[in-house]
Amino acid sequence: MQKEAKARLKINALLQETGWKFFDDKTGARNIEVEGNVNLESLGDDFEHGKGFIDYLLLDTKGFPLAVLEAKSGSKDPVVGKKQAEDYAKAKRCRFVILSNGDTHYFWDLNQNAEKIILKFPTQKDLMKLLTATTARPLSGIDIKDDWIVQSQGAVAEADRKFLRDYQLDAINTISNKFDEGSRRFLLEMATGTGKTLLAAALIKLFLKTGNASRILFLVDRIELADQASQNISSYLKEYNIAIFKENKEQALQNQVVIATIQSLSYNQNFLKYFSQFDFDLLISDEAHRSIYGNNRAIFEYFQGAKIGLTATPKDYLKGIDEKKLIETDPRKLEKRVLQDTYKTFGCESGEPTFRFDLKDAVTHKPPYLVNPVIYDKRSDKTNQMQSEEGWQDAFIDEITGEQVEETFKIRQLERKVFSDSLNHLIVDEFLKTAKKDPITGEIGKSIIYCISQNHASKIARILNEAADKNWPGKYSGHSGVFARQITSNVVGSQELTKKYRNNQLGNTRIAVTVNMMTTGYDCTDLLNVVLMKPIFSVSDFVQIKGRGTRPHAFKNELTGQITQKDSYHLIDFFGVCEYFEDKYDYKEPLKIPAGKGMLPKPISEPQPKPEPKTEPEPGDPPIAVAHGKFMYIGTDFLVRDNQIQIGDDCMKVDREAYRNHFEQSVKDLMGTDKEFKSALENNDIDETERIAKEKLLEKPKYYFSLESLRKAYQTSNGLADFLRKAAGVIERLPDKYDRMNQGFEEFKLVYSDTPYEKLNYFENIYQCFLTNPDYRHALEKGNLGVLDDQTFGGIVPVGRINRDEVEKVVSYIKESNIAYVN
Structure with missing residues (x-):
């Protein structure tokens, strides 16, 4: 089968997966037309008859043109058809264009300048929502006062009324003005304890009230923070429907405000399974540097709405660090990369956030909003x-x-x-x-x-x-x-x-x-x-x-x-x-240490410690005992581990197959006795499944099941939920390294969606060779770019097409996302 036919077969399947119809059926009329009024039934499965590629015209609910889909073969960059699709869309009076070669897809709203990479096609409902959205009022058109939240709290005690502070009002005004000017990404850098959640609630109300958003996603990195955010925002905004994604996934699909953890969205690619990329008009990311770390950023970039990041960790905490002197294993080097990416991702390439209210601002305010240690x-x-x-x-x-x-x-x-x-x-x-x-x-x-x-x-x-x-x-x-x-x-x-x-x-x-x-x-x-x-x-x-x-x-x-x-x-x-x-690190507020009697306190950066005398052991007493690789300092009360058995090298003496059988039988037994556990497994509720397993199954005497021991027994690096689902028979096999490798590059394409198509193919070759060929990997880690076009290693990247920084981009992504080497 020719490449063109394969690409179109893929496109046909992707269209049908998202609800588009080539033919009338019991559920409704067809909503796809093929260019030139071609009779699809006469073309066969591969659509090989006719000249050139068949473009698709997607229709709205009344049968009027809604979007043009321009198809190219799998070997071509879809963007080469952009001008052709634009002319076609204008002729048909369509606002939307989709460019695809069956593997890579771009979505272009002609009201905007640039196309954006997407992982799946938009549904008819998605496009109708974009087309028929109520004309929103400017954010700055509403005069926000300090009682903006109080108005939405209903009847509460006086002490529980939440008035906005002056700096929170300043932050709202800053975002409002920049949004009305066309900005769609914002970063709020605010010290811990200055009310980021309250500010987020105020922004949620503003976006919903003005019609600039109909649905909003609030992203956190831990389930306890989701619970806390849900409790707080629900108490602040009682007129809106708010739900946590993990607790009731179906209900969350209907709510105006959805709170979700990165983990619950990323597991099993739930963000693709449950949501369209057009579902949310606004994303708010709490602790923003965590939501874009490694392949978490793929989730962040998947959704097309405006994005607001909240962080308490400013970039200039790393000022003065000489990156060249930092080895790869130094955590500061990775952290600097993450923090810099945070600013760039939220539209702050200059390194300055959209709005800042730091610790010094808070403690010097009259009255102070925070206290110093x-x-x-x-x-x-x-x-x-x-x-x-x-x-x-x-x-x-x-x-x-x-x-x-x-x-x-x-x-x-x-x-x-x-x-x-x-x-x-x-x-x-x-x-x-x-x-x-x-x-x-x-x-x-x-x-x-x-x-x-x-x-x-x-x-x-x-x-x-x-x-x-x-x-x-x-x-x-x-x-x-x-x-x-x-x-x-x-x-x-x-x-x-x-x-x-x-x-x-x-x-x-x-x-x-x-x-x-x-x-x-x-x-x-x-x-x-x-x-x-x-x-x-x-x-x-x-x-x-x-x-x-x-x-x-x-x-x-x-x-x-x-x-x-x-x-x-x-x-x-x-x-x-x-x-x-x-x-x-360069802190703005000097840190203080307590002074001794008769001394003035001095900054900790200029310590003058008095050396403490060493306590020598009594003559004849051995200071240390060692057994089985563990060292105990002998004091008055000699303490050894108790109440917990560590899975170490001794565990490897247990036959792996027997260990797996014991675990899988234990999971089945728990399913038979715990209805909540069984329901969580069957409904793919990752958080609840792991919570019950940790409470009732893991780290118990005899076999002492733990994630570490399971990974050793199965000889794989899967997560706990994968082992539980495999043991319960929910999945036939554990996702392997190849599955995660392929998924990882799809997410890479989202993170670097502005990469030209040709280079994206080169990046994919580097990505695959690095993960599958240790000699290639070692050569790149030593700085030898000669392997890029060495076919003995699998390299097909022509010399000079990729520079050292671009290679580092791919390698860093692999390491930061913890994608396992296949070989």
């Missing part, structure tokens, strides 16, 4: 050594052989390879001494402690509760609320616990001990202590975590009515995190 930099001798270039070097005694060995540790190995019970007790004691107190009760103020791992969090919570029993006997208990509560993802009901802790519904509990929860978007205004019991190397993570304490709060004495305003919070740092970022 007081930083306590506390490091033990061992953590200090581990953070040095030399590392922590010490002698170790193997408890099995009795031999003495030398070992060196870096900070990333703490609580993973080397363990110190004495260190954990030390940092707990120091925290209790340093923590900011509640101004009303005098207790330890509400605190969040960020630990290295779930096991580490468990240890810290236990030590804290032991200290509370000793210092305040009888005050804290399981009945009245434990002093410290572990809130990590492996704890049943952890999401609900975060809400209860925020709303003071956990009794006397003063401290939440976590790992990575309660970071982005967690609003707890009466928080007085943020504690870093782990190293942090991501600037985005650091900004989010330290931002948990910046919100102001009015503490009220219920007996006297006296109000005490929160003026600061304590940022207690046991791993030199603040110093690390202070040395490497």
Whole structure:
């Protein structure tokens, strides 16, 4: 079959998949005409008769011309037919043009300048919506006052009425003016705690009220943030229908405002399955740098509406970094790329956001909108050594052989390879001494402690509760609320616990001990202590975590009515995190550390620490014991792991086939006993499926199923939901590397939709060769571009057609999207 026939067969199928009809049927009249009034039935399946290509005329519900589809063969760039299609569309008085070669498709609204790449054809409903949309009023035509949200809240308590602040009104006016001038992409850079969700709600109302949007997508990166956004926006805008995509997918298809996680849209390409690219007239992305990371950006670019990004992580935090000196594995290099892409993606190529209200603006405002931390930099001798270039070097005694060995540790190995019970007790004691107190009760103020791992969090919570029993006997208990509560993802009901802790519904509990929860978007205004019991190397993570304490709060004495305003919070740092970022990043607000007696406080960038004396072990006592590759610092209480079995090398002794059989039978048993789990699996509800599996199936004794062990057993890098669906028989096989490789390039085309067609073919060759040929891959990583046209490696890119930066673009996309090598 000729290339032209193959292309048209593909186009025919794609048209029919999106509801277009070549012939009348029981559901309605045909809505496709073929150029020249060709009799389709006489052409056969391949439409080979006749001269040249057959163009398609798509009709509206009344049979009038709606769009022209210009078809080209699979070897040609569809855009070469643009002028021909334009002339044809004007002759037929059509506003819309589709250009396709069966594999790559472009959509062009003649009212706009440029065509846009699309993954599937628009439906008749999509085009009718674009054509018949009510003429919208200018955004700037509405005079927004501070009670814009209050008007939509209905009857609420006075304290719950949400008035817009001056800077929020400024942001709305900025976007309104730029939108009316033709801009369609905006980036709002606002410090954590300055009300980005409230501002988003105000913009949602404005776009809906003026007719500039009929449906809006609010994009978040975690399900707890979706729940929080839904609760808040629903309370702000009671006249609009709002739904979370994962909870009721069918209902979400009808709602005016849809809140969704990146994960729920990306899984199984749900964004393609459930939505047209024309469904949403406005996208708002919370923590915008996350929505465009790697292949997440394919989802972002799929939808054709205007786009507003919200971020608390400004680009200039990386000012002064010499990129050339950063190795590929340095997280700062990747983070800089992501942050720069954020600005470009949202139409801010200059590096300046559409609107900015940063931490300095917030804390210097009168009255202040946010509070600054007081930083306590506390490091033990061992953590200090581990953070040095030399590392922590010490002698170790193997408890099995009795031999003495030398070992060196870096900070990333703490609580993973080397363990110190004495260190954990030390940092707990120091925290209790340093923590900011509640101004009303005098207790330890509400605190969040960020630990290295779930096991580490468990240890810290236990030590804290032991200290509370000793210092305040009888005050804290399981009945009245434990002093410290572990809130990590492996704890049943952890999401609900975060809400209860925020709303003071956990009794006397003063401290939440976590790992990575309660970071982005967690609003707890009466928080007085943020504690870093782990190293942090991501600037985005650091900004989010330290931002948990910046919100102001009015503490009220219920007996006297006296109000005490929160003026600061304590940022207690046991791993030199603040110093690390202070040395490497240019913060606008100088960070402060507490001074000793008789000394003035000094910026942390100019520390004058007094060396702490080393504590030497008693003579004759071995300082370290080592067994099975794990090192324990011997202190007064020697602690080993408990309550959790790690899947390590020993797991590999278990026969993989038997392990898979046990897992698949366990999944089937759970389906038979848990109707919610079965329903979630059958309805492809990824979030609910994984939640139930983690709660009832994973990390239990005997087989200790975990994502890591399943990947080893199946020898693949699939996600948890894939393993569950395979075990349940929902899918016959696990999606393999080739499936993900092909899907990845389709998403690449969306991300770089402005790439000329010829280069897109070259990029695809580089993409496939890099993933499938290790010699080709190694050559490119060493900078050897000679392999691009070396057919022994599969290369077909002519010399000089692709430059080094373009090769780096493809390679970086593969790595940032975590696309697995096929070979």
